[in-house]
Amino acid sequence: MASAKTSTVAERITGGRVGLTVAERKLSAALMADYPVAGLASISDFARAAGVSTPSVLRFAKKLGFSGFPAFQQALREEVSAQLQNPIEKPEQWSSKAPRGHILNTLADAAMENLGASLRHIDHHVFDDVCQLLGDGKRQVHVLGGRITGHLAGYLHTHLQMARPGVLLVPVSANHWPQHLAEIRSGDVLLVFDVRRYDARVQDFAVSARQRGAKIVLITDQWMSPVSRLAAHTLALRLEVPSGWDSNVVTLFAVEAMVAGIVRRNWKATRERIREIDRYFEGGRRGRG
Amino acid sequence: MASAKTSTVAERITGGRVGLTVAERKLSAALMADYPVAGLASISDFARAAGVSTPSVLRFAKKLGFSGFPAFQQALREEVSAQLQNPIEKPEQWSSKAPRGHILNTLADAAMENLGASLRHIDHHVFDDVCQLLGDGKRQVHVLGGRITGHLAGYLHTHLQMARPGVLLVPVSANHWPQHLAEIRSGDVLLVFDVRRYDARVQDFAVSARQRGAKIVLITDQWMSPVSRLAAHTLALRLEVPSGWDSNVVTLFAVEAMVAGIVRRNWKATRERIREIDRYFEGGRRGRG
DNA sequence: GTCCATCTGAAATGATTGTTTCAGGAGCGG
DNA sequence: CCGCTCCTGAAACAATCATTTCAGATGGAC
Numbered sequence: 001m002a003s004a005k006t007s008t009v010a011e012r013i014t015g016g017r018v019g020l021t022v023a024e025r026k027l028s029a030a031l032m033a034d035y036p037v038a039g040l041a042s043i044s045d046f047a048r049a050a051g052v053s054t055p056s057v058l059r060f061a062k063k064l065g066f067s068g069f070p071a072f073q074q075a076l077r078e079e080v081s082a083q084l085q086n087p088i089e090k091p092e093q094w095s096s097k098a099p100r101g102h103i104l105n106t107l108a109d110a111a112m113e114n115l116g117a118s119l120r121h122i123d124h125h126v127f128d129d130v131c132q133l134l135g136d137g138k139r140q141v142h143v144l145g146g147r148i149t150g151h152l153a154g155y156l157h158t159h160l161q162m163a164r165p166g167v168l169l170v171p172v173s174a175n176h177w178p179q180h181l182a183e184i185r186s187g188d189v190l191l192v193f194d195v196r197r198y199d200a201r202v203q204d205f206a207v208s209a210r211q212r213g214a215k216i217v218l219i220t221d222q223w224m225s226p227v228s229r230l231a232a233h234t235l236a237l238r239l240e241v242p243s244g245w246d247s248n249v250v251t252l253f254a255v256e257a258m259v260a261g262i263v264r265r266n267w268k269a270t271r272e273r274i275r276e277i278d279r280y281f282e283g284g285r286r287g288r289g
Numbered sequence: 290m291a292s293a294k295t296s297t298v299a300e301r302i303t304g305g306r307v308g309l310t311v312a313e314r315k316l317s318a319a320l321m322a323d324y325p326v327a328g329l330a331s332i333s334d335f336a337r338a339a340g341v342s343t344p345s346v347l348r349f350a351k352k353l354g355f356s357g358f359p360a361f362q363q364a365l366r367e368e369v370s371a372q373l374q375n376p377i378e379k380p381e382q383w384s385s386k387a388p389r390g391h392i393l394n395t396l397a398d399a400a401m402e403n404l405g406a407s408l409r410h411i412d413h414h415v416f417d418d419v420c421q422l423l424g425d426g427k428r429q430v431h432v433l434g435g436r437i438t439g440h441l442a443g444y445l446h447t448h449l450q451m452a453r454p455g456v457l458l459v460p461v462s463a464n465h466w467p468q469h470l471a472e473i474r475s476g477d478v479l480l481v482f483d484v485r486r487y488d489a490r491v492q493d494f495a496v497s498a499r500q501r502g503a504k505i506v507l508i509t510d511q512w513m514s515p516v517s518r519l520a521a522h523t524l525a526l527r528l529e530v531p532s533g534w535d536s537n538v539v540t541l542f543a544v545e546a547m548v549a550g551i552v553r554r555n556w557k558a559t560r561e562r563i564r565e566i567d568r569y570f571e572g573g574r575r576g577r578g
Numbered sequence: 579g580t581c582c583a584t585c586t587g588a589a590a591t592g593a594t595t596g597t598t599t600c601a602g603g604a605g606c607g608g
Numbered sequence: 609c610c611g612c613t614c615c616t617g618a619a620a621c622a623a624t625c626a627t628t629t630c631a632g633a634t635g636g637a638c
Contacts, residue, residue: 021585022634037370040329041363043626053587058627069626070594080369081326102413103553107546108404115397121321123302124391126314148447155440155537222322229340232311236322243549248444252541257396260532264392310615311604332596342617347597358596359624 009075010035012064023056024063036076043069103243110241114250117238130217130233131261133189137164140188142180142214144170146202149193149219152251156191159259162277163270174201181205186213194218194225195239196246206230219254221246297368298361299324301353312345313352325365332358392532399530403539406527410511419506419522420550422478426453429477431469431498433459435491438482438508441540445480448548451566452559463490470494475502483507483514484528485535495519508543510535 013020013028020028030050031038039046047054061072134141141160145153150172157169170180184190190209194202206216206227218231221239228234235254241247263270302309302317309317319339320327328335336343350361423430430449434442439461446458459469473479479498483491495505495516507520510528517523524543530536552559 023586034370037366040366040369042624044624054626055587055628056585059586077326077329080329081323103550104408104411104413104416104546107542107549108408111404111542112401115400119393119397121318121324122393123314123317123321124393125309126318127393148444151440151444151447154443155437158437158440224319224322224340226340228315228318234315234318236318241545241549243545243552245545245549245552247545249538249542249545253396253400253536253538256530256532256534256536256538257393260396260530260534261392263532263534312616331594333594343596344598344617345615348616 008079009039009064009072023050023052024060026050026052027057027060036079039076040073040080106242107247110243111247111249114238114240114247115253118236118250118254121238122235126233126235127257128261130235131258131265133215133217133233134160134191134258135164135262135265136189137166137266138187139215140166140168140183140185142168142170142184142188142190142209144190144202144205145172145193146195146199147172149195149248149251152248152255153191153193155252156255156259159255160262162274163259163263163266164273170205174205177201177205181208181212184209184212184214188212188214189217190214191217192219192225192227192231193251194227195221195248195251196223198225198227203227203230219251298328298353298364312339312341313349315339315341316346316349325368328365329362329369395531396536400536400538403527403529403536404542407525407539407543410527411524415522415524416546416550419524420547420554422504422506422522423449423480423547424453424551424554425478426455426555427476428504429455429457429472429474431457431459431473431477431479431503433479433491433494434461434482435484435488436461438484438537438540441537441544442480442482444541445544445548448544449551451563452548452552452555453562459494463494466490466494470497470501473498473501473503477501477503478506479503480506481508481514481516481520482540483516484510484537484540485512487514487516492516492519508540 010032013031027046027050030046038049041049043054043057047057050057058069061069064072066072066075133139141164143153143157143160145151154169157167160167168180168183170177188209190206192202192206203226207230210216210230216227216231216233218225218227218234220228220234220236222236224234224236228236237250237254239246239248239250299321302320316335316339319335327338330338332343332346336346339346347358350358353361355361355364422428430453432442432446432449434440443458446456449456457469457472459466477498479495481491481495492515496519499505499519505516505520507514507516507523509517509523509525511525513523513525517525526539526543528535528537528539
């Protein structure tokens with residue numbers, strides 16, 4: 001593998017630490033003319049574009065410290081990837097009173113970037129399909145979360161119940177999963193939250209649910225839980241924050257967006273259900289408006 | 290050579306003109322998760338990243354109108370090239386592919402405005418004081434939420450437990466509150482979530498807790514729960530969204546920020562607690578990483 | 579002009595990729 | 609539950625690619 005990943009390929013070239021030969025200068029010029037895309041084609045294309053032979057390209061890559069042409073390309077791809085994550089416009093400071101490095105500002109930055117990155121990557125057709133699936137009153141919906149995401153599962157469960165009947169929260173404790181599995185019928189929907197430290201038991205549950213004919217919707221992080229291979233729909237979100245933990249702000253956003261998308265579909269029925277629920281809760285509440 | 294070069298690959302995919310199969314949706318998701326770099330690796334890498342077979346990738350490319358995988362890659366390279374040349378493209382839309390009025394865009398706007406408005410109003414000294422109070426191991430912390438916010442209370446509870454001992458979640462059901470009140474000692478902290486439709490029973494609980502010598506921290510919305518008159522510290526957040534419901538994205542943000550602020554104070558102890566918890570959970574989990 | 583060191587590309591090789599084929603399986607309507 | 613259609617991936621194949629080898633080219637020193 002290539003050694004120093006501290007510098008970009010361009011820096012290595014112009015760094016001048018290495019004297020370039022004629023062929024190498026041609027390659028350098030061709031690469032800079034359309035950086036770094038020129039280097040992302042095949043080795044022969046790149047050679048042709050620069051007007052040199054393929055072995056020269058290879059020697060070029062090795063001279064720059066890469067193990068071979070694929071390693072060279074890999075570095076270029078990573079640069080592109082990093083560069084394309086163009087940051088969204090954000091306030092230079094969120095909380096004007098707070099110090100620049102205050103955790104409120106830091107995390108707000110991260111939250112916004114996560115939200116932006118997630119939304120840029122979400123396919124809104126997938127999102128709409130998920131809403132339709134979850135809003136389909138003929139299917140039961142089962143919601144499953146892990147130790148942390150279980151709270152989000154609960155949040156979704158509570159809200160989804162206002163929009164439609166037949167919403168079941170899979171118990172947090174895995175001990176009760178076998179019983180719950182028996183509730184799953186063909187055509188049901190299983191909504192799974194599975195992020196980072198993916199839980200093998202969750203995966204097992206998903207396998208069983210699928211065998212029983214359930215459609216699986218997965219909400220996961222950018223590294224994609226293995227459950228995605230079982231899922232009919234997957235929403236991959238960006239959850240990284242500099243605190244060293246993951247942030248579920250975007251996850252909750254996705255949950256609320258789904259609820260909003262579902263409610264919008266059958267607003268009348270939802271309003272009626274909400275009234276019923278409220279009527280019940282009024283009993284224990286004396287509050288104002 | 291591929292025919293129409295008028296549209297980007299992303300647009301062809303989300304354009305919806307072509308119905309996507311399961312494998313194709315996975316590919317789409319994987320591609321969007323790191324667009325367009327994910328598609329610039331070899332066909333087998335791309336297939337592996339998406340969790341499908343290589344032939345599926347090929348069919349995907351052909352379905353999008355390309356003569357083969359190389360043509361597909363060529364199109365992606367051209368997009369990268371074009372995009373890297375005009376560097377500053379502001380996201381006037383969050384999900385560029387989704388329609389302007391799509392719920393994802395609407396809610397994302399609202400979320401950002403809420404976050405900004407909330408942070409502008411929060412006094413970071415109050416925030417820091419809250420963190421210190423909640424991080425003080427000599428005080429028990431009781432966390433109380435309502436029907437909806439109870440899930441956020443649970444989220445905070447789970448995380449706070451990783452940072453310190455003596456964190457208690459007040460049961461959701463008001464029936465058990467009398468017993469729980471007996472757990473509250475002088476000097477304890479009661480963290481209350483109370484938003485909109487303020488619950489009178491929550492207020493009653495807060496009154497009792499305060500009589501027992503508890504300090505009260507309140508997380509509420511911009512209209513301020515009446516509990517604020519009892520509270521030592523109040524964080525008022527902006528939670529309005531155009532869906533007609535409230536959004537708790539900012540609330541969760543505040544929760545995570547508090548956790549981060551507390552954890553930062555005593556990181557060593559936290560890490561040890563996390564290890565212990567992990568050790569326990571390892572038993573029921575076979576997962577990777 | 580001759581020699582030497584260095585650079586370069588044609589050709590051969592081995593490795594990997596992209597493509598096709600085909601049998602099995604999932605999903606769907608009757 | 610059965611039969612149909614369409615989707616999917618394992619395996620075989622063909623094409624291209626990345627790499628090595630080696631003879632010829634280049635350019636400077638004397």
